[in-house]
Structures are given as structure tokens and as C-alpha cells.
Amino acid sequence: NAGVTQTPKFQVLKTGQSMTLQCAQDMNHNSMYWYRQDPGMGLRLIYYSASEGTTDKGEVPNGYNVSRLNKREFSLRLESAAPSQTSVYFCASSPLGSNQPQHFGDGTRLSIL
Amino acid sequence: AQSVTQLGSHVSVSEGALVLLRCNYSSSVPPYLFWYVQYPNQGLQLLLKYTSAATLVKGINGFEAEFKKSETSFHLTKPSAHMSDAAEYFCAVNAGNMLTFGGGTRLMVKP
Numbered sequence: 426n427a428g429v430t431q432t433p434k435f436q437v438l439k440t441g442q443s444m445t446l447q448c449a450q451d452m453n454h455n456s457m458y459w460y461r462q463d464p465g466m467g468l469r470l471i472y473y474s475a476s477e478g479t480t481d482k483g484e485v486p487n488g489y490n491v492s493r494l495n496k497r498e499f500s501l502r503l504e505s506a507a508p509s510q511t512s513v514y515f516c517a518s519s520p521l522g523s524n525q526p527q528h529f530g531d532g533t534r535l536s537i538l
Numbered sequence: 539a540q541s542v543t544q545l546g547s548h549v550s551v552s553e554g555a556l557v558l559l560r561c562n563y564s565s566s567v568p569p570y571l572f573w574y575v576q577y578p579n580q581g582l583q584l585l586l587k588y589t590s591a592a593t594l595v596k597g598i599n600g601f602e603a604e605f606k607k608s609e610t611s612f613h614l615t616k617p618s619a620h621m622s623d624a625a626e627y628f629c630a631v632n633a634g635n636m637l638t639f640g641g642g643t644r645l646m647v648k649p
Contacts, residue, residue: 429581458637465547467628467639468582475635483636515581523632524570524589529581 427451429530431516437536438506446501446533448516454528455521457499458483459491461512462532468515474499476521506537540565540633544640552648557616559643561603561629564610569633571612573603576626576642585627588612599623619647 432447450457455476460468460483470483472491480491488510490502499518503510513534517527545560563569570589574582586597593605599622603614612629624647629640 465641467542467641469639470636473636517582523635524587526572526584526587527582527637529574529583531579531581 429516429518429528431514431530431533433533434531435534437538438503439538440507442506442537443502443504444506445503446514446516446535447498448500448530449498450516450518450528451497452518452528453496454518455496456519456525457493458517458519458527459489459499459501460515460517461485461510462515463512471501471514508537511535511537540569540631540638542629542631542638542640544627544629544643546643547641548644548646550646550648551619553621554618557601557614557619557623557645559614559627559629559645561612561614561640562610563612563629563631565631565633567633569631571603571605572630572632572637573597573601573612573614574628574630575599576628578625582628585614619645621647621649623647 429450458473459471474480474493477496513532516530519525519527543562572587573585586595588605596602626644
């Protein structure tokens with residue numbers, strides 16, 4: 426089972442460039458999430474999609490947009506990358522319900538120069 | 539509002555010694571609590587979860603955690619550390635529709 430697949434695994438951008446991080450899950454989960462991980466800060470929620478057709482802001486949404494393309498896919502877009510967005514980005518999915526654990530991809534390591 | 543505090547960003551133990559990783563939470567409603575482990579260059583994997591069925595929760599790899607409402611704690615323990623336990627551990631709380639993570643504790647195991 427692939428679980429949660431993120432592409433690309435690594436990316437280097439210049440300030441002002443745009444890019445889209447892709448995420449797909451094959452577990453038939455309703456909910457999907459995007460986090461960023463920075464040293465000493467744990468994971469912080471950027472956006473989430475509780476179910477197909479809905480998206481909501483998390484703790485740190487500024488500078489990002491998301492698209493829930495279908496039940497399987499949830500993409501994260503940086504329209505104009507800034508050095509402060511250098512981070513490791515994780516996508517996760519889960520069944521509906523706050524008692525359900527989330528399943529994580531292996532991350533995208535993004536550097537913005 | 540909900541938050542998680544993990545005491546100690548780095549913990550070092552000898553192989554075979556007790557592992558204790560501390561987690562305290564705040565939540566305005568009864569929470570669901572989780573511990574995740576992250577190995578280098580990987581995503582997070584679920585170790586165990588508390589969902590109100592029992593206060594002592596057993597997880598994978600010999601880890602367990604005890605929910606103490608009076609202390610608002612959910613500390614992670616393992617009786618005997620193994621070299622393969624070296625990783626970063628995250629406590630997380632969900633009291634609504636979002637998961638909030640602590641800052642993480644890096645566990646180092648000395649031979």
C-alpha cells in the first residue's frame with residue numbers, strides 16, 4: 426500500500442517563483458491536511474480539507490493556497506515563494522472524526538533562496 | 539483553544555534504561571491525544587492514541603502512555619530503551635477539528 430504520496434521530495438526555488446506540491450492518498454480517507462515542520466516548532470497546520478469540496482485555513486495559511494482536486498488528491502500552492510517558507514511540508518489524511526489518527530507522507534523538503 | 543507542551547527538546551538515555559517523554563496539554567473540551575514518532579527523513583508514524591476508552595494506552599514497539607486528567611498529562615514511557623528507539627517524538631491533541639502538535643522531543647539512546 427502506498428498510503429500518502431507526496432511529490433516532489435526535494436525542491437529549490439528562487440524568491441518570487443511559484444510551485445505546487447502534490448499529495449495523493451489511496452486509503453479512501455475523507456480528510457486531508459497540509460503541515461509545515463520547522464525546528465523546535467513541531468508541525469503547524471497550513472490548510473485542511475475535512476471532506477471533498479471543502480477547505481479551511483489552519484494556523485499558518487498566509488502565502489499558501491490549496492485545492493482539493495478530488496477525494497484522493499490535495500495540492501498546496503505557493504504563489505510567490507519567500508525565504509520564510511523554507512521548510513519541510515507534510516501531507517496527511519484521515520477518516521472523518523477528531524478521534525481518528527492521521528497518516529503522513531514522507532514530506533517535501535523545500536528551500537527558497 | 540488547545541495546546542501541547544513537551545518538556546525537554548532533547549532526552550538522552552542509556553540502552554536498557556527507562557524512557558520517559560513528557561507531554562502536557564490544555565483543552566477546553568475532553569481531548570483525543572496521540573503520540574507520533576518520526577525517524578530521519580520520514581513522515582510521522584502513529585505510536586498510540588487515547589480516545590477515552592482506557593487511561594493506560596499501549597502502543598507499538600513497547601511504548602505506553604497514561605492519560606491523567608487531573609494533571610493534564612499524557613506522558614510516554616518504555617521500560618527498556620533500544621538503540622532503534624532513537625527518533626523524534628511528538629505529542630498531539632485534537633479537541634475539535636484540528637490536530638495541534640507539541641514542539642517534539644528528540645530521544646537519543648547511548649550504547
